[in-house]
Amino acid sequence: MTKDRIVGKSVPRLEGRDKVTGASRYVDDMELPGMLYGATVRSRIARGKIKSITFLPTVKWDEFVVVTAKDIPGKNCIALIGDDQPCLAQELINHPEEPILLLAHPDRNLLAKAVEAVSIEYDPLPPIFTIEESEKLSEIIWGTDNNFKSYLIEKGNVENAFKNADFMVEAEYATGAQEQLYIENNGMIAVFDPQQGVTVWGSLQCPYYVHRALMELCGLPEDRVRVVQLETGGAFGGKEEYPSMLAAHATLLAVKSGKPVKIVYDRMEDMAATTKRHPSRTRHRTAVSKDGKILGGEIEFTIDGGAYKTLSPVVLSRGALHAGGPYYWPSVRIRAKAMATNAPPHGAFRGFGAPQSLFAMERHMDFIAQTLGISPIEVRRRNFLKPGQTTTTEQVINEQIGLGKLLDRALELSDYRTKKEKFAQANLSADRKNGIGIAAFLHGAGFTGSGERYLNSLVGVETCPDGTVRVLVSSTEFGQGTKTVLCQIAAEALGLRYEDVGIAQPDTQKVPNSGPTVASRTIMVVGKLVHSAALAIVQTLRSGGLLGEVYSPEEFRAACRKHVAQNGTFRSLARYQQAEDISWDEENYRGAAYAAFAWAVYVAEVTVDLTSYSVTVDDFVCLQEVGRVLHPVLAAGQIIGGVAQGIGFALYEKVIWDKGRMKNGQMTNYIMPTSADIPPIRVFFEELGNVHGAFGAKGIGELPVDGPAPAIVNAISNALGISFNSVPLLPEDIFEALSSNVSHDTLPALADSKQ
Amino acid sequence: MNDSQTATKFDIPLVVNGKTITVHAFPMERLLDVLRVQIGLTGTKEGCGEGECGSCSVLVDGALVNSCLIPVLQASGTHITTIEGLATDKRLHxxxxxxxxxxxxxxxxxxxxxxxxxxxxxxxxxxxxxxxxxxxxxxxxxxxxxxxxxxxxxxxxxxxxxx
The missing domain is CATH 1.10.150.120 ([2Fe-2S]-binding domain)
Structure with missing residues (x-):
């Protein structure tokens, strides 16, 4: 590994200079001649039927372009997994932010008043807002049973385990919605030309998702829809699916007006109307032996999908596949389901179901420890998955993981044992109570099961006539460092310098479909393909006698120029091929769910102030095994940033719902961590390597969001001797729990007696 | 922020990144919009439009302000520094x-x-x-x-x- 020149080094971020000088162009920085600005008229009720639409005479309507569902040339849907979500509501309203009408005008300042001047009357229908209401089926709001998707994972004989249990440990856990809160709101520009078709430029993660949605919406062939990603100011999953909706809206206005149309949401509209992390409920019923071994269990994992299917089936899948944590279950039954409610659809957010089910698993491990009177450390150690054992889907772990070693190192780095003892003593008399908690977890990299095979990703590396090299992928940069690391990989493989390699801006007319930029797949899966495509270039040049064994960048360029002169465009393509050891049974949900897992142990130290009931995170240790680290600064940045989002998920970020609508959709009253709220986050990597990823890399982006919430809540429970089973955990929740002895399980703070 | 059908525009002098310029704008227009749209300095970003996120921060006579909260008239005659004014001769700050x-x-x-x-x-x-x-x-x-x-x-x- 030491022979690598570029991979493993913190080279400058490829587009970094433009970002620090303000030269980067985001969607709202782009203007086109004659451009109109668009706005959306949304429903004001959660469920019902549109009775009438009136345009009030307070606005000069002849100056506006108005689009309704009747103006849609193709299918009125946002094509994704299902085609159930309309682009514009025609009659039925299923959530309180449902788009009904679109308006455009050359002066963006006139739009708000015009939106207000559209008066819509409804025949209301009874809405439902919670998982429980949805399960009761008192109102059927989706399909025949309000159920978007269910999964059943079964391994071994759970009934036997229940019979043989020394302890049955049962509890219910819940997590709330969380807003992605990228600092750049969603935005899109569309242009329509009768000959060339539609072009959109925007802030987005997945150009080919938008591409497909626009083809269906407009009834156009693929070569007449073009999607270009502009610099994207944060995404975190929040720009995985919603950009298709926004692109559809801008396109409809552009088609009707014949002019370029820009729609950029303001913060309130973005927070209210776009997707959030799915709220979840997890029930654990676990059979445990008296020495702390898990014998088997039942896990019910349920998410609130909102009004339409969107990505809920896949979020549910990932949540279910992570629900058993990094532990060995001799038997298990996991029932997972996604239910419909009359809220805007919930969607992708970094972690994608795993932060929800892992919160439950890791709180439950502490609960098992308390029930049995053994330490949280020991109960985890005794149940950790070992090489050769199988996961809940019976995937054999054939990586040389050492979770025990990760745990030992995390305990040492955090000074866990000394602190736990010290806190137990000091807390007896203090008004500020300290606690320390851990979370052990895993995160599968890439698409689930056969997902990567269906994606069938294609990647290109091309040499230009001047002899320079460009990477061609639809994988997008939105902060993670996609462009930087893919160029590192290509340069390393080509034997060139980092600065000799460029990368094309994702544009569906110019780059092949390397799949969506989601699921911690880019460096592992797409990176590996970039590596192969680059190696093939060297091979071709060598076999053509144009390049020797050893060469300088100048000789390489000369060889490329010659090859292009002789043969024209020189583009090397690489397509995904499933490794032979990865097989997945979709019907029975059994087999290799992921090509590789990242593994981690996080330790959180907190102070709970009994005057204000506020929680401060004082120290945070993150130890993880993510394969090889290809860029240390970017990798650490992913971990620190993910932990910060996890701290928000645990302690601050509460969406307040009012009849299906987000009531606190402003940065003033939806609170994310500021620079003053962040503890020292100490990041450590164990590097074991991985055969499936480029240069031994695994996925990294989502992992760090899984651990903070359980580690922090475990620490708070340790500090106060009270079990808290839901996040976000706000000061008022802690106050209420401490003031009431009835409604919460009061458990003694246990010393770690058996370490 | 303004009603362009009734209000009157004014000439407002500003010194932006060392250059003296005059903008013709509604007095209550946000400094953010004048910088981005009229002057074309799009490095200053809008994140929330209510002074919470700080993405639109600029320096006005050396003070750090949220340009989404400042009416351009209030900035009349001031020295404004935006991100575009930091690097000199291609040398980064x-x-x-x-x-x-x-x-x-x-x-x-x-x-x-x-x-x-x-x-x-x-x-x-x-x-x-x-x-x-x-x-x-x-x-x-x-x-x-x-x-x-x-x-x-x-x-x-x-x-x-x-x-």
């Missing part, structure tokens, strides 16, 4: 270089405002402690980095600026 070196910029949308907040901090306090840096940047939200690499960048730039 020490803070810009440090943000590059330490991973202080990820998606880049908060970066211009964050760097201006850091410029402001170092102008008032050339030797900030870790706590000073946290406090000095606490009006600027970043969702990507978790801030720590930004703190490192500012601490490093403070040393470079003193040398």
């Amino acid at each position: 020490a803070l810009q270089q440090a943000f590059l070196d330490f991973g202080g910029a990820q998606c880049g949308i908060c970066t211009p405002g964050m760097i201006l907040a850091a410029v402001h901090l170092l102008s008032k306090n050339p030797q900030p402690t870790g706590a000073d840096i946290r406090e000095g940047l606490s009006g600027n939200l970043c969702r990507c980095t978790g801030y720590l690499q930004i703190f490192e960048a500012v601490a490093d730039a403070a040393v470079r600026c003193r040398q």
Whole structure:
């Protein structure tokens, strides 16, 4: 590994200079001649039927372009997994932010008043807002049973385990919605030309998702829809699916007006109307032996999908596949389901179901420890998955993981044992109570099961006539460092310098479909393909006698120029091929769910102030095994940033719902961590390597969001001797729990007696 | 922010990144919009439009302000510094270089405002402690980095600026 020149080094971020000088162009920085600005008229009720639409005479309507569902040339849907979500509501309203009408005008300042001047009357229908209401089926709001998707994972004989249990440990856990809160709101520009078709430029993660949605919406062939990603100011999953909706809206206005149309949401509209992390409920019923071994269990994992299917089936899948944590279950039954409610659809957010089910698993491990009177450390150690054992889907772990070693190192780095003892003593008399908690977890990299095979990703590396090299992928940069690391990989493989390699801006007319930029797949899966495509270039040049064994960048360029002169465009393509050891049974949900897992142990130290009931995170240790680290600064940045989002998920970020609508959709009253709220986050990597990823890399982006919430809540429970089973955990929740002895399980703070 | 059908535009003099210019604008137009749309300095970003996120931070006569909250008339005759005014002759400001070196910029949308907040901090306090840096940047939200690499960048730039 030491022979690598570029991979493993913190080279400058490829587009970094433009970002620090303000030269980067985001969607709202782009203007086109004659451009109109668009706005959306949304429903004001959660469920019902549109009775009438009136345009009030307070606005000069002849100056506006108005689009309704009747103006849609193709299918009125946002094509994704299902085609159930309309682009514009025609009659039925299923959530309180449902788009009904679109308006455009050359002066963006006139739009708000015009939106207000559209008066819509409804025949209301009874809405439902919670998982429980949805399960009761008192109102059927989706399909025949309000159920978007269910999964059943079964391994071994759970009934036997229940019979043989020394302890049955049962509890219910819940997590709330969380807003992605990228600092750049969603935005899109569309242009329509009768000959060339539609072009959109925007802030987005997945150009080919938008591409497909626009083809269906407009009834156009693929070569007449073009999607270009502009610099994207944060995404975190929040720009995985919603950009298709926004692109559809801008396109409809552009088609009707014949002019370029820009729609950029303001913060309130973005927070209210776009997707959030799915709220979840997890029930654990676990059979445990008296020495702390898990014998088997039942896990019910349920998410609130909102009004339409969107990505809920896949979020549910990932949540279910992570629900058993990094532990060995001799038997298990996991029932997972996604239910419909009359809220805007919930969607992708970094972690994608795993932060929800892992919160439950890791709180439950502490609960098992308390029930049995053994330490949280020991109960985890005794149940950790070992090489050769199988996961809940019976995937054999054939990586040389050492979770025990990760745990030992995390305990040492955090000074866990000394602190736990010290806190137990000091807390007896203090008004500020300290606690320390851990979370052990895993995160599968890439698409689930056969997902990567269906994606069938294609990647290109091309040499230009001047002899320079460009990477061609639809994988997008939105902060993670996609462009930087893919160029590192290509340069390393080509034997060139980092600065000799460029990368094309994702544009569906110019780059092949390397799949969506989601699921911690880019460096592992797409990176590996970039590596192969680059190696093939060297091979071709060598076999053509144009390049020797050893060469300088100048000789390489000369060889490329010659090859292009002789043969024209020189583009090397690489397509995904499933490794032979990865097989997945979709019907029975059994087999290799992921090509590789990242593994981690996080330790959180907190102070709970009994005057204000506020929680401060004082120290945070993150130890993880993510394969090889290809860029240390970017990798650490992913971990620190993910932990910060996890701290928000645990302690601050509460969406307040009012009849299906987000009531606190402003940065003033939806609170994310500021620079003053962040503890020292100490990041450590164990590097074991991985055969499936480029240069031994695994996925990294989502992992760090899984651990903070359980580690922090475990620490708070340790500090106060009270079990808290839901996040976000706000000061008022802690106050209420401490003031009431009835409604919460009061458990003694246990010393770690058996370490 | 204005009703363009009834209000009157005025000539308003500004000194932006050292250049004297006159803009013709409604008095209550946001400084943010005048900078971005009229002057074409799109490095200043809008994140929330209500003074919470700090992405639109600029310096007005050396003070750090949210340009989404300032009517342009209030800035009349002032010296304004935006992100475009920091690098000289293609040479990056020490803070810009440090943000590059330490991973202080990820998606880049908060970066211009964050760097201006850091410029402001170092102008008032050339030797900030870790706590000073946290406090000095606490009006600027970043969702990507978790801030720590930004703190490192500012601490490093403070040393470079003193040398």
